[in-house]
Amino acid sequence: MNNPATITSVNQGLLEKLDPEGKLNLASCLQCARCSAGCTMRLETDILPHQMNRMVLMGMEDELLKSKAIWTCVSCHTCVSRCPMKVDTPALVDKLREMTQTAPSQDLEKINIFNNEMLKSMKQFGRVYELGMMGFYKMRARDLFSDLAKFPTMLLKGKMKIFPPRTRAAKSVSAIFDKVRARRAKR
Amino acid sequence: MKYAFFPGCSMESTAGDFRMSTLAVAEALGVELEEIPDWSCCGSTPAHATDSLLAASLPARNLAIAQDMGKDVVVCCASCYSRLASANVALAENADLRAQVAEITGREYAGGLKIRHFLQVLNEDIGLSEIKDSVVKSLSGLKVACYYGCLLTRPKELSILNDPEDPQLMDNIMAAAGAEPVEWPYKTECCGASFSITRTETVERLSGDILRMAKQSGADCIVAACPLCQSNLDLRQADVEKATGEKIGLPVFYFTQLLGHALGIPDAALGINKLMVDPSAILAR
Structure with a gap:
């Protein structure tokens, strides 16, 4: 996106699609930018929260889905808690992330890989197996060597468990994932 | 006082010391924390960032089990x-979501449980005067920066705090234990959370700002109430120091560790030896 102010495609239904019941108050945005002034990730994002809200009203679906912003959002909720109109930008970001399969760069794709590995760990064990999840993440993200020096100390201090959690919950949690996925496929 | 306790995955490994110190403090103050049987992961950020139905269903399973215990749910991880509080509200408000989640989890839960953080139990149920009376080793002279981070603070509807810009729950407890909470402006800034793994430089910048501000405000140490905040400020502190060449050297406790120390609980039972930045000098004073 060279110039975020240039509208290349207009999808009037985007607001309706993202917030059919008007719960996110996106149309109430005053463009005061209080959200953006406090945004934790303001230095690293490409679209600031108030810009994102306006882009939804303008129907800029492609630009939003390809943005860095939906990945760099750290879900700190500073924007919505300071918003005079209670525009729920973090919920908007979650909805946009739900519509997106891959991140726009290799660097940001690491966030996607991390999320997926953590979900896999939950599904398999019912609880997150931190050491195993980190191993898979590091392989998939091709990030084998960072923080390696920390692992021996963490293991020595008992800050990382070597073996995965064993719970009776695993089976029912796995069933929850399967049922959610089946519903998602139908949607 | 009895509660249904949800420890969460971090407390089982990286935040084992948060768990140890929470249970030790609870016991010392006569609080019974009964673990929710067969609890499972709350879904954390990966669930809410990928599927709203999954984000409601994973906590709902735990809430449905806790419902049979007939007690308030107590959580320590922010x-x-x-996630539990958010799902609790969503399920109570939205009948359609409730029906879908019941079908997915195979358990009925209609909302109605109270989800509370351990800080609330200490402030509201135990009370500050009781805590004060139980202190055997006052923290007097210790300047503490209380760090609340994001998820106990925001959004307002789920916040455990009266003032999301200048919260006091931890400050009150530290003061009751004899310490001197410092005034500082970064109490509710974000540490960078799970970007610790995926965008390490981001976390070094954000957590570095928090650490330096705590130091500039005259703190001897930081207390935190979230496994990820604690880990980013403690485990990443050496990386922050390396990146800037500036020594920080601030121990980062869980609030339960420092409170437990004041209550006379041995440091080993509080997992204080698990901290990365060595706190022995400030505890020996």
Whole structure:
């Protein structure tokens, strides 16, 4: 996106699609930018929260889905808690992330890989197996060597468990994932 | 006082010391924390960032089990608190979601449980005067920066705090234990959370700002109430120092560790030896 102010495609239904019941108050945005002034990730994002809200009203679906912003959002909720109109930008970001399969760069794709590995760990064990999840993440993200020096100390201090959690919950949690996925496929 | 306790995955490994110190403090103050049987992961950020139905269903399973215990649910991890509290509200408000989640989890839960953070139990149920009376080793002279981070603070509807810009729950407890909470402006800034793994430089910048501000404000140490905040400020502190060449050297405790120390609980039972930045000098004073 060279110039975020240039509208290349207009999808009037985007607001309706993202917030059919008007719960996110996106149309109430005053463009005061209080959200953006406090945004934790303001230095690293490409679209600031108030810009994102306006882009939804303008129907800029492609630009939003390809943005860095939906990945760099750290879900700190500073924007919505300071918003005079209670525009729920973090919920908007979650909805946009739900519509997106891959991140726009290799660097940001690491966030996607991390999320997926953590979900896999939950599904398999019912609880997150931190050491195993980190191993898979590091392989998939091709990030084998960072923080390696920390692992021996963490293991020595008992800050990382070597073996995965064993719970009776695993089976029912796995069933929850399967049922959610089946519903998602139908949607 | 009895509660249904949800420890969460971090407390089982990286935040084992948060768990140890929470249970030790609870016991010392006559609080019974009964673990929710067969609890499972709350879903954390990966669930809410990928599927809203999954984000409601994973906490709902735990809430449905806790419902049979007939007690308030107590959580220590800020992220688990946020996910459980958020699902609790969504399920109570939205009948359609409730029906879908019941079908997915195979358990009925209609909302109605109270989800509370351990800080609330200490402030509201135990009370500050009781805590004060139980202190055997006052923290007097210790300047503490209380760090609340995001998920106990925001969004307002789920916040455990009266003032999301200048919270006091931890400050009150530290003061009751004899310490001197410092005034500082970064109490509710974000540490960078799980970007610790995926965008390490981001976390070094954000957590570095928090650490330096705490130091500039005259703190001897930081207390935190979230496994990820604690880990980013403690485990990443050496990386922050390396990146800037500036020594920080601030121990980062869980509030339960420092309170437990004041209550006379041995440091080993509080997992204080698990901290990365060595706190022995400030505890020996």
